[in-house]
Amino acid sequence: MLNEHDQDVLPRCPRLGHELTFGYCRQEAGRKPCRLILDCWWEQFDVRAFLQANLPAETMTQVEGASASPPPSKMLSLVEMIQQAKERLASANPDSEDPPKQAP
Numbered sequence: 001m002l003n004e005h006d007q008d009v010l011p012r013c014p015r016l017g018h019e020l021t022f023g024y025c026r027q028e029a030g031r032k033p034c035r036l037i038l039d040c041w042w043e044q045f046d047v048r049a050f051l052q053a054n055l056p057a058e059t060m061t062q063v064e065g066a067s068a069s070p071p072p073s074k075m076l077s078l079v080e081m082i083q084q085a086k087e088r089l090a091s092a093n094p095d096s097e098d099p100p101k102q103a104p
């Protein structure tokens, strides 16, 4: 079952610097796994076999490719994280095209 390990906890994400659940890592990249998921979770359980058993072959190929390629620049990572946050806000507020305004 795809959400079998979603409540498993990693003490420290190397990108965000705090505790995260596997459920977050599994959908970090806009419903796709984080590019570092194989590197971060291999000590907790057989994450590669688990993902191979539960993800479509195309998604698994992307995970394997992302893990093998060099990391993107910090600027590109930041742009990707901003875009993902916008997508999450848009899916949470489908009627709004703009993110919620913050008080000054």
Ligand code: SF4
Pocket (backbone or CB within 6 Å): 010, 012, 013, 014, 015, 016, 020, 024, 025, 028, 034, 035, 036, 037, 038, 040
């Ligand atoms: S898989 Fe990605 S989001 Fe999850 S702990 Fe590793 S770097 Fe952080």
